Amino acid sequence: xxxxxxxxxxxxxxxxxxxxxxxxxxxxxxxxxxxxxxxxxxxxxxxxxxxxxxxxxxxxxxxxxxxxxxxxxxxxxxxxxxxxxxxxxxxxxxxxxxxxxxxxxxxxxxxxxxxxxxxxxxxxxxxxxxxxxxxxxxxxxxxxxxxxxxxxxxxxxxxxxxxxxxxxxxxxxxxxxxxxxxxxxxxxxxxxxxxxxxxxxxxxxxxxxxxxxxxxxxxxxxxxxxxxxxxxxxxxxxxxxxxxxxxxxxxxxxxxxxxxxxxxxxxxxxxxxxxxxxxxxxxxxxxxxxxxxxxxxxxxxxxxxxxxxxxxxxxxxxxxxxxxxxxxxxxxxxxxxxxxxxxxxxxxxxxxxxxxxxxxxxxxxxxxxxxxxxxxxxxxxxxxxxxxxxxxxxxxxxxxxxxxxxxxxxxxxxxxx
Numbered sequence: 001x002x003x004x005x006x007x008x009x010x011x012x013x014x015x016x017x018x019x020x021x022x023x024x025x026x027x028x029x030x031x032x033x034x035x036x037x038x039x040x041x042x043x044x045x046x047x048x049x050x051x052x053x054x055x056x057x058x059x060x061x062x063x064x065x066x067x068x069x070x071x072x073x074x075x076x077x078x079x080x081x082x083x084x085x086x087x088x089x090x091x092x093x094x095x096x097x098x099x100x101x102x103x104x105x106x107x108x109x110x111x112x113x114x115x116x117x118x119x120x121x122x123x124x125x126x127x128x129x130x131x132x133x134x135x136x137x138x139x140x141x142x143x144x145x146x147x148x149x150x151x152x153x154x155x156x157x158x159x160x161x162x163x164x165x166x167x168x169x170x171x172x173x174x175x176x177x178x179x180x181x182x183x184x185x186x187x188x189x190x191x192x193x194x195x196x197x198x199x200x201x202x203x204x205x206x207x208x209x210x211x212x213x214x215x216x217x218x219x220x221x222x223x224x225x226x227x228x229x230x231x232x233x234x235x236x237x238x239x240x241x242x243x244x245x246x247x248x249x250x251x252x253x254x255x256x257x258x259x260x261x262x263x264x265x266x267x268x269x270x271x272x273x274x275x276x277x278x279x280x281x282x283x284x285x286x287x288x289x290x291x292x293x294x295x296x297x298x299x300x301x302x303x304x305x306x307x308x309x310x311x312x313x314x315x316x317x318x319x320x321x322x323x324x325x326x327x328x329x330x331x332x333x334x335x336x337x338x339x340x341x342x343x344x345x346x347x348x349x350x351x352x353x354x355x356x357x358x359x360x361x362x363x364x365x366x367x368x369x370x371x372x373x374x375x376x377x378x379x380x381x382x383x384x385x386x387x388x389x390x391x392x393x394x395x396x397x398x399x400x401x402x403x404x405x406x407x408x409x410x411x412x413x414x415x416x417x
Contacts, residue, residue: 012277015269020285022261024106024292026254030094031102033254039243040094041233043255046246048086048225050259055222055268059215067213077207078220079228084200086225086263087232092193099186104152106293107309108190110316111149113323114142116198116279123202125278137326144319149191152312156183160305201270201279208275218267225263290317 033043059067068074097105117138120126128135204217211217237243246252273282290313294305 012273012281015273016282016285019266019269019273019282020289021292022266024289024296026258026262027097027102027106027289027293028296029250029254029257031097033251034094034098036250038251038254039233039237040091040098041229041236042243043094043251043258044086044090045226045229045233046255047257047259048222048229048263050256051263051267052219052222052226054260055215055264056219059213059219063213063216067216068211074207074211077203077211078217078224081200081203081207081221082224082228084196084203085267086221087228089193089196089200090225091229091232092189092196096186096189096193099182099189103290103294103305104183104186104309105190107152107290107313107316108149108187109194110290110313110320111145111191112194112197113320114145115194116201117142117323119195119198119202120279123206125202125205134326137322141319141322141324141326144322145316146319148312148315148317148319149187150312151315152309154184155308155312157307157309157311160307160310198279201274201282204267204271205274205279208271212275214268214271214275217271218264221267222263 030043034040093105093109096108100108117126121128126138128138130136204221207217208214246255270282
C-alpha cells in the first residue's frame, strides 16, 4: 500500500485526535478562568469574536471562487448554527462545569456520540435495521451510555488519590467538593448542552452539502455566535458592566486559546471530517478527551476523582464503542471506493471495446457479403453479356446465310426471287 493511501486513511483519525486534545485544553483553561469568577456569557462572546477575526480573512481570500451564493434559507441556517453551539451549548456546558468539575464535565460529555446517533437517526443520516446485529449494537450502546451517565451523576464513592495530587489543595474548594444537588444540576445542564451540540453537528453536516466552503461556514458560525452571544450576555449580565473587563491574565489566555483552537480550527476541522465520515465519527473519540482532562485537571487544578465517576466513565466508554462498532461497516474508505470506481470504469471500457469490435465485425461481414454479391452480380452480368453476344452472333450468321441463298438463286435464273 502506498504512503499516500496510508495517509488518506489515517488523516481523519489524526484530525479528530487533534480536535480532542484542543477541546481538553479548553476545558482546563476555561475552568481556571471560571474559577477566577469570569462570566461564562462574556467568555463565550470574547472567544468567538477572536475566532471570527482570525478565520474571516482566510475565508474571504481562499474561498472567493468556491463560496456559494448567499440565500435566505442559508442565512437562516447560519443563525441557527450560531445559536445551537456557541450560545446554547457553550453556556450550558460552562454553567454545568461551574457546578461540578472539568473532569466530571468532560466525562459526562461521552454521552454526546449516543445523542448524536439518535438525532442523526431522526434526520435520516443514520441507517438502522432492527434485525441487524450492528444496528442492535448502536441502540444498545446508546442506552448503555445513558446508564453510565446516570451512574456517574448519582454514585460518588471514595476519592481516588493520584501521586501528583498528594499534598496539593484544590484550586477552589467547590471544584473538588461537589454535593449531590450541584452534581444533578450540572449534569442536566451538560446533558442539555450535549443535545444542542449534537443538533449543531447534524445541521452542520447537512449545511455542508449545499455550502461546501468550510472556512466560510466556520467564519459565519463564529460571527453569528458572537452577535447572538453578546445579546444573551447583555440580558443575563445587565447592571454588571465590570464582567466585561479583561486583563493579561488567565481570562485573556482562555479567550484566545478557545477562540483559536476550539472555535476557529475546531469548527473547521470538524466540518472537514464530517464531510467524509459523518457526525457520529467526530464524537467517537470523546473518552480520550475525558482521560486528558482527568489527568490535566488533577495535575493543574488538583481536582479529585471519585470511584463512581470512574466506573460511570468506563460504562459510557463501553456503550460508546458499541455504537462505533455498529457503525464500522457504514463507512467505505475513500481510496477503496476510488479503486472500485476505476475497476468498474475499466470493465465498462473493456465491455464497450468488445461491443465495438462485434459491431465492426458485423460491419465487415456485411461489407464482405456485399462484395461477394457485387462480384456475383458482375459475374452474372458478364455471363449474360456472353449469352447475348452468342445470340447476336447466331442471328447475324443466319441473316448472312439467307443473303447467300438469295444470291445463289439469282445466279440460277430466278431474278424474280
